[in-house]
Amino acid sequence: MKRIKLKHIVFLISSALIVLVFLQLYQAFQLYEKKSEELNNHIENVLSKVAIRHEKASDLQRYTSFFGSDFSGQYKKALKQEFQNLVPVRESVSITDTIIYENGTAVKYLQITGDSYDSLSHVSAKHSVLARDISELSSYIKKGTKNQSKDKDGDNDLAFQLDKRVINSLFKKSKYINDLMINAFRSSGNITPTDRVNLAFLDSMITKTFEIEDLATKFNYAIFDEQGDVVEFPTYTDRYNLNIDTQSSKQVRMFPGNIFDKELTLHVSFPQTNIVLFNEMWLTLLVSVLLISLVVLSFYVMFKTILNQKHLAEVKSDFISNMTHEFKTPISTISLACEAMSDSDMNQTEASNLSPFIKMIDEENKRLGGLVEQILKSAVLDKGDIKMKRDELELNEIVSQVVGKAKIRISNGEIQLDQAVGLLPFIGDPVHTNNLISNLVDNAIKYSKEEVLIKIKTEKLKNGDYKFIISDKGIGIKNDHLDKIFDKLYRVPTGNVHDVKGYGLGLNYVKAIVDLQGWKINVKSKYGEGTTFTLIIKNTQDHE
Known part of the structure; x- marks a missing residue:
């Protein structure tokens, strides 16, 4: 494979990766913008609901406080008046208190009784009806429509009409009086923002609304007047922030139905907006990251395979x-x-x-x-068809035979042999073990300088295993090539020097035989000074 072609492949792969990453980042940005816009719209809708609910709740508190004051006397007078309007009774109308149990619950009622007289027929009749006590009107407001559909005849219908007319009358009066009082306060101009807003109630209203609308995130808020100054209260809640950033916060007008009083603006800040967006986007982002990682890994494996094939082609050549x-x-x-x-x-x-x-x-x-x-x-090693024999061998004997043959080939130099005392028996394949030692000795001779100096030593280790060490004073191996010398067909580059003959099979064979017999081999080398191979032979005979 030509170098220019490899460059083209690298360029195309890199370009594809860059485009893919750019597309994924663009899609992630678009998704972020979309989710951010949806979140902002949701926040604005929720804040509008907060303002409307707070205004209604504040009005209800004012009306309820006015209507729930000591008003029982006025209520009974209204009952008598409306009873006389519904039934042609005389002035003698009496009202008595009574209690009726409904579904196991005691409910206060008022019994209104009156006499009527027909002047034409000279017939007298007594009329009696039950009406709810003033303290039970709140339950009536909630359940009155249900009772209306169930009770439509006789005294029940009369009682319902009486309750309805009395309540409508009282609400009209209370609202009218309350509006008069509010207008009076407005005209006086003495209502302050702190009087209009109950901060604790507003805080609970915001929290509850956020929970209902599924807006679960931390927030801070503050109220500003028409001049843009933050409203200070005698006491504050934990979320009320006097130093809130109005530029990044969301705002909504409080009391949107009130056009008379000074305008108040509620500012709400969400410091963890990005976390909320990430919680909604994390699955999509994870898929994008996994996709990019998978493509990068695939390109890496493909590129590495191309380089390996290129290297293999060069080695084979x-x-x-x-x-x-x-x-x-x-x-x-x-x-x-x-x-x-x-x-x-x-x-x-x-x-x-x-x-x-x-x-x-x-x-x-x-x-x-x-x-x-x-x-x-x-070829046999590649196929895995090699079968190792397990014969009793002796290390010193094998080394002596190999060294004896090698000395004949050396015309300038020597081989120094230092063997351990006694016999070093072990179990192994005689042919392949002899070839292994021979290859290491031949390799030392081949890569020696003009004067050959090789040292060979055998040792017996404390654990019973044996060590075979062979050192030469040859040309050495650079660190860049040490981890590759056992690869098949790999030869250490020698530049333009071709006097070293070989095919890259010897050390690969040595490593394969070492692994098959469960031994270990390592190499140390210093370029220009020599190389040392250390072979650890397992003494399996001790365990058999």
Whole structure:
């Protein structure tokens, strides 16, 4: 894959991510604006209801206080007057108190009795009707219409008409007198905002209305007069804020039905508006965040896969190039040897002269076999078909054999061997364990400098396990490559130096065998000074 194509992919992926994030943020902003507008409209409607309910409640308190004063005498006179208007009775009308139990509840009534006389027929009749006491009028106001539908005949109908006419008369009189009193106060101009507003009652009215209208949030409020000055009360509630911000608060006119008195404005501030909006939007925001995260994760996995495939393609290309070179050399050598042996002059010589060529062919053939063997090992490891034997082995013996063979290959330098005293028996696969140790020794020789200096040591640990340590004074490995040296086909870059032969299979094979046998291996290296491999071999024989 060309580098320019990879750049194009990164650009397209980044552009798609930016557009997606922008769209999600835009939708979130639009949703916030919509929810904010809905909340503001809801707050304005609720505050209007607060103002109207407060005004009605204040008027009811004034009328009720006036009507509920010592008015029983006036009430009885009104009953007599309205009774005489309904029934043609004489002046002798009497009223007595009585109690009637309705549904188990004692209710006060007044019994009105009067005599009537028909001058034409000379017939006398006594009329009697029950009317509610003045203290029961509030219950009548609530239940009178129900009683009206149930009682429509006889004395009950008469009693209902009497109650209705008396109440209407009294309300008209009380309202008229109350209006006169209010107008008198207005004309005097002595009513102050603190006289008009009961702060505790207003506070409870706001709280109750907010609960009913499902506006559950913290709030502060204050009342301002026509001059824009905050109204100060002798006592305050916890929510009354003299320093409220009128610019950010919501406002509504108090006593909207009163056009005579000075205007009062109620300002209500909601410090947790954003929390209310978030509670309504959190599910949508969560879905957006999850969507963006999922897309980002998908793009990341895809991009990482592309890089891995690109790296794998490069590694395979290097492997094929190296392997082709490794195969080409012995094939060329064998070809030259065969040409020499097939020469007519060579055939006339003695057989002893042919032995170097035969030996050359045999060595190169073994070299080709070794290359093929390593490739086959890698293929078996990839498939997972490898089966490990469990034979009794001895570490010092294996290390001595491998080191003995390796010393023959060293013309300049030495291998120092320091073995633990005694036998180091363990359970493992003889072939793969021998190959593992051989690969580590070959790797140390391959990456050594001109003068080879390798130190090999075996130890017995306190827990019974064994440690195999091999150190070289070679070219070393940079820290950037230490975590990759066990990857398949990975070779540490050597720049333009090609004298180090390999295919990236040795250490990958070592790590696979170590893992299959339950052992551990780690590496430490300092670039330019050398590398140390430490192998921990489990002494499973102690537990069997």
